[in-house]
Amino acid sequence: MRAGFLTGGGEPLNEDKLLAEIGRILATGTSDVLVPRGDDAAVVAPADGPQVLTNDLLVEGVDFERRWMSPEDLGYRAIVVNVSDVAAMAGRPRYALVGLGLPPDVDPPWVIRLYAGIAEAAGEYGLTVVGGDLSRAGEVILAVTITGEAEGDRVVTRSGARPGDRIVVTGRLGGAAGGLALAMRDEVPAAPAWAQRLARALRRPTARVREGQVLAERGATAMIDVSDGLARDLGRLCRASAVGAEVRVDRIPVHADLFELAGVATIDPLELALGGGDDFELLATLPPDVVQHAMVALREDSGTELTEIGVIVEGDVLVALAPDGSRSPLPELGWDHFG
Amino acid sequence: MRAGFLTGGGEPLNEDKLLAEIGRILATGTSDVLVPRGDDAAVVAPADGPQVLTNDLLVEGVDFERRWMSPEDLGYRAIVVNVSDVAAMAGRPRYALVGLGLPPDVDPPWVIRLYAGIAEAAGEYGLTVVGGDLSRAGEVILAVTITGEAEGDRVVTRSGARPGDRIVVTGRLGGAAGGLALAMRDEVPAAPAWAQRLARALRRPTARVREGQVLAERGATAMIDVSDGLARDLGRLCRASAVGAEVRVDRIPVHADLFELAGVATIDPLELALGGGDDFELLATLPPDVVQHAMVALREDSGTELTEIGVIVEGDVLVALAPDGSRSPLPELGWDHFG
Numbered sequence: 001m002r003a004g005f006l007t008g009g010g011e012p013l014n015e016d017k018l019l020a021e022i023g024r025i026l027a028t029g030t031s032d033v034l035v036p037r038g039d040d041a042a043v044v045a046p047a048d049g050p051q052v053l054t055n056d057l058l059v060e061g062v063d064f065e066r067r068w069m070s071p072e073d074l075g076y077r078a079i080v081v082n083v084s085d086v087a088a089m090a091g092r093p094r095y096a097l098v099g100l101g102l103p104p105d106v107d108p109p110w111v112i113r114l115y116a117g118i119a120e121a122a123g124e125y126g127l128t129v130v131g132g133d134l135s136r137a138g139e140v141i142l143a144v145t146i147t148g149e150a151e152g153d154r155v156v157t158r159s160g161a162r163p164g165d166r167i168v169v170t171g172r173l174g175g176a177a178g179g180l181a182l183a184m185r186d187e188v189p190a191a192p193a194w195a196q197r198l199a200r201a202l203r204r205p206t207a208r209v210r211e212g213q214v215l216a217e218r219g220a221t222a223m224i225d226v227s228d229g230l231a232r233d234l235g236r237l238c239r240a241s242a243v244g245a246e247v248r249v250d251r252i253p254v255h256a257d258l259f260e261l262a263g264v265a266t267i268d269p270l271e272l273a274l275g276g277g278d279d280f281e282l283l284a285t286l287p288p289d290v291v292q293h294a295m296v297a298l299r300e301d302s303g304t305e306l307t308e309i310g311v312i313v314e315g316d317v318l319v320a321l322a323p324d325g326s327r328s329p330l331p332e333l334g335w336d337h338f339g
Numbered sequence: 340m341r342a343g344f345l346t347g348g349g350e351p352l353n354e355d356k357l358l359a360e361i362g363r364i365l366a367t368g369t370s371d372v373l374v375p376r377g378d379d380a381a382v383v384a385p386a387d388g389p390q391v392l393t394n395d396l397l398v399e400g401v402d403f404e405r406r407w408m409s410p411e412d413l414g415y416r417a418i419v420v421n422v423s424d425v426a427a428m429a430g431r432p433r434y435a436l437v438g439l440g441l442p443p444d445v446d447p448p449w450v451i452r453l454y455a456g457i458a459e460a461a462g463e464y465g466l467t468v469v470g471g472d473l474s475r476a477g478e479v480i481l482a483v484t485i486t487g488e489a490e491g492d493r494v495v496t497r498s499g500a501r502p503g504d505r506i507v508v509t510g511r512l513g514g515a516a517g518g519l520a521l522a523m524r525d526e527v528p529a530a531p532a533w534a535q536r537l538a539r540a541l542r543r544p545t546a547r548v549r550e551g552q553v554l555a556e557r558g559a560t561a562m563i564d565v566s567d568g569l570a571r572d573l574g575r576l577c578r579a580s581a582v583g584a585e586v587r588v589d590r591i592p593v594h595a596d597l598f599e600l601a602g603v604a605t606i607d608p609l610e611l612a613l614g615g616g617d618d619f620e621l622l623a624t625l626p627p628d629v630v631q632h633a634m635v636a637l638r639e640d641s642g643t644e645l646t647e648i649g650v651i652v653e654g655d656v657l658v659a660l661a662p663d664g665s666r667s668p669l670p671e672l673g674w675d676h677f678g
Contacts, residue, residue, distance in 0.1 A: 034389055035496055039579070040427035040564055041393035041487070043494050047385045050373055054380035055484055057438035057474045088379035099396035099438075099482045131484075135396045143438045143482030145394055145470075148380070155382050157374055224379055240378070 018108060019132060025115045026122070026129045032094075033128055042130035044095060050155065052091035052148040056081050060103075060139035068183040071110050073203040075117025078142040081227070083125050083207035084280040086148040088225040089155045090216035092209065093148040096122060096129045101137025125209060151213050156284070161222035161241035165285035167310040168294065170211050173230055174269060175201030175255035177276025181267055194257040201255065201279070208282045210302045215284045218294040223284040229275040233283055235318055235332040241285075244315035247330055249274070250323045253307040274330075285312055357447060358471060364454045365461070365468045371433075372467055381469035383434055389494065391430035391487040395420050399442075399478035407522040410449050412542040414456025417481040420566070422464050422546035423619040425487040427564040428494045429555035431548065432487040435461060435468045440476025464548060490552050495623070500561035500580035504624035506649040507633065509550050512569055513608060514540030514594035516615025520606055533596040540594065540618070547621045549641050554623045557633040562623040568614040572622055574657055574671040580624075583654035586669055588613070589662045592646045613669075624651055 023037055035043035058078050060066060069077075079096060086093045098118060102111065122129055127146065179202025182195055191199075208225070215223060224237045230252065238245050249270065258269035286294055295306045310321070318330040362376055374382035397417050399405060408416075418435060425432045437457060441450065461468055466485065518541025521534055530538075547564075554562060563576045569591070577584050588609065597608035625633055634645045649660070657669040 035428070035494060039496050039498070040424040040562075041391045041430065043389050043391050043428060043430075043489060045389055046387065047390070050382050050384055051386070051390075051486075052380045052382050053434060053436060053470055053486065055436040055438050055470045055472055055482070057440055057472045057476075057480070057482055059440055059474045059476045059480075061477065062475045085379040089374070089382060091380065091382075095392060097392060097394040097484050099394050099484075101396055101398055101480060131392055131394045133394055133396045135398045136401045137396075137398045137480065138400065138477040141396070141398075141440060141476065141480055141482070143394070143396055143480070145436050145438075145484035147390075147392065147486065150382060155374060157378050159378075 018111065018134065021112060022115045022132065025112065025119050033130060037130055037132060044130060047094070047149045049153050050150040052086050052089050052150060052155065053145070054082055054085040055143065055145040056085070058142040060141070066140065069203065071114035072117035072120070074142065075114040076121040076204060078144045079118055079121035079125065079127065080205050080207045080280060082144045082146040083127070083209060084225040084227065086146055087207045087209045087212040088223050088282060089150070089157070090212045090223065091148040091150050091155060093125050093127050093146050095147045096127050097131030097145045098129060099133045099141070099143035101135050101139070101141030103137060103139055106140065125207065154216050156216050156220050156223040158222050158224050158237045158240035161237060161243050161285040161312045163243060163312050163314045164288060165221050165312040166288050166291045166308050167234070167245060167247065167283070167285055167312060168291065168306050168308050169226070169230065169253060169281055169283050170208050170298070170304050170306055171279070171281045172253045172255040172305070173226065173279050173281060174258050174273035174276045176205060176278035177272040178255060178258045178261050178267070179203065181261065181265055185265070194260040198257050198261060205278060205280045207280055208304070211298055211304050212282055214297050214301050215282065215294060218286065218297055219290045220284040220286055223282055226279050226281045226283050228277045230283065231274045231318065231330050232332045237283065237285070238316070238318060242316070244313045244317045244319070245310055246313055246319045246321050247310035249320045251307060251309045253305065357450065357473065360451060361454045361471065364451065364458050372469060376469055376471060383469060386433070386488045388492050389489040391425050391428050391489060391494065392484070393421055393424040394482065394484040395424070397481040399480070405479065408542065410453035411456035411459070413481065414453040415460040415543060417483045418457055418460035418464065418466065419544050419546045419619060421483045421485040422466070422548065423564040423566065425485055426546045426548045426551040427562050427621060428489070428496070429551045429562065430487040430489050430494060432464050432466050432485050434486045435466050436470030436484045437468060438472045438480070438482035440474050440478070440480030442476060442478055445479065464546065493555050495555050495559045495562040497561050497563050497576045497579035500576060500582050500624040500651045502582060502651050502653045503627060504560050504651040505627050505630045505647050506573070506584060506586065506622070506624055506651060507630065507645050507647050508565070508569065508592060508620055508622050509547050509637070509643050509645055510618070510620045511592045511594040511644070512565065512618050512620060513597050513612035513615045515544060515617035516611040517594060517597045517600050517606070518542065520600065520604055524604070533599040537596050537600060544617060544619045546619055547643070550621055550637055550643050553636050553640050554621065554633060557625065557636055558629045559623040559625055562621055565618050565620045565622050567616045569622065570613045570657065570669050571671045576622065576624070577655065577657060581655070583652045583656045583658070584649055585652055585658045585660050586649035588659045590646060590648045592644065
């Protein structure tokens with residue numbers, strides 16, 4: 001535990017005091033928390049099954065800009081990004097640790113609002129925030145770690161896809177990329193319902209926790225979350241499984257509001273659906289005979305749409321199949337956070 | 340998992356490729372690692388006892404400067420800082436996750452050297468690095484999370500100190516602060532043995548893992564690691580326990596090489612021992628009747644010196660007792676990482 005002062009907003013604020021204030025925002029947690037935040041380390045009861053561990057770094061200027069993302073949205077997203085990685089293993093999130101780097105122009109109320117977003121997401125996903133560290137930095141940094149548990153000892157990796165497996169994806173793709181395209185426009189746009197939905201896809205994404213568990217129960221052979229674009233993340237799954245894929249591009253579930261966006265901005269809805277990051281939908285492979293069962297189970301359990309978009313094949317190539325039967329390489333452009 | 344490119348050092352390097360290179364540096368880990376680095380999340384076998392969770396953010400320009408800390412030392416220290424927090428709970432470290440933010444002027448070989456330091460410390464403390472994330476950033480950011488296990492279900496918090504308990508500290512204090520004072524001098528100093536030892540105290544600190552467990556076995560009522568200075572961290576322990584303390588300042592185990600340093604620089608050895616950060620010694624409280632046993636046990640188990648420096652009292656004041664019996668407030672200056 002390190003210490004110091006935040007001087008933004010006028011009055012210097014002791015880090016210990018700010019941490020105490022943050023502690024009041026965050027839920028106390030369950031009886032499984034044996035030693036809560038505020039000691040050298042937190043202590044929690046042992047997990048029932050295998051533990052799932054993941055971390056992610058969000059950096060201002062790379063992953064977000066403060067001018068187009070509120071602190072509440074940023075805190076919320078930072079949790080979802082990590083919960084989504086737990087979901088992609090078919091796990092259940094339990095605990096979060098948050099490291100926060102703050103530049104001098106950030107004031108304590110901004111930090112409190114950030115933690116309100118973190119607390120909101122933690123509440124929605126049943127997480128307890130057990131650790132925190134604050135430091136001065138040149139830009140806003142959010143370093144989140146989440147630990148979770150495997151449900152019923154079953155986890156799904158990226159590496160189990162076999163030729164003949166069908167490729168499925170939850171929900172609709174490209175919404176967050178559409179929201180980003182809107183956010184980066186300098187003029188303040190009128191906010192019709194479709195634009196509000198795209199903005200929400202970016203600011204309040206959903207991690208598919210239950211969906212991951214249902215897909216695992218139904219026999220998913222491999223799974224990954226779509227954080228860097230369908231094409232790029234499918235490429236990762238295929239490399240990990242040492243297989244190729246054929247994708248029916250006309251079956252990609254494009255976020256419907258992108259067609260509205262295309263009316264006012266020069267975007268290609270299919271390109272955003274294939275290459276846009278941060279949708280946090282799950283991309284999975286299933287044996288052919290369980291696909292229909294999985295679709296029904298997902299709809300009944302969570303009301304979530306599941307779309308079959310292609311098939312796993314031998315080899316190491318990703319092929320885009322057009323409706324006329326023509327074949328072309330599927331470009332793994334993806335969402336480049338360093339671009 | 341996010342992706343992108345590191346362009347430092349000339350040739351662009353794909354993040355996936357750099358992560359693969361890093362994977363070769365890091366040990367594969369034990370059979371307890373069910374799904375290693377490289378998937379959406381790592382999966383490890385459930386812990387036997389309660390889990391200890393801690394995280395820490397190291398930021399260039401705040402916690403270190405690249406001109407006076409090699410990447411190997413930085414990686415090594417980033418692990419030790421966190422292991423020390425686990426040690427202060429009397430826990431055993433098991434797994435680490437490393438988030439790394441990199442500015443454009445860092446090249447891949449520097450990153451590889453950083454991970455060599457991480458791997459060295461991980462090996463020394465029996466840790467497996469199971470998670471990693473890379474991002475572009477304005478400065479070097481190291482966000483480390485460590486999970487550990489309580490040994491025999493017993494953890495020691497900051498909050499159990501009672502009036503009459505004796506205050507003890509492991510090892511010697513102020514060495515890292517002395518090393519920092521040397522590192523920040525612009526001239527390249529001659530390197531006598533004492534200067535090398537101080538430099539090492541800063542660059543290759545030791546986390547007192549076994550010592551924490553032995554102190555717990557011997558009945559420690561409260562414990563904290565000295566990361567921000569003895570006075571400041573004793574203040575934290577006392578506030579958490581709702582007690583005060585009387586410290587015999589003549590008994591503080593000052594790092595002997597500070598007296599050599601005082602011959603060539605304007606430093607006060609006692610001030611560095613009281614206020615210098617990053618020594619990572621353990622500060623604990625023990626019932627009076629077990630202090631001698633703990634000293635012997637620690638010497639026999641680890642060869643580590645344990646010094647009694649004061650006593651816990653009623654109230655909320657930290658008092659410095661001089662050898663002549665005079666009393667003055669113990670200033671909680673500490674090591675201010677935001678100063």
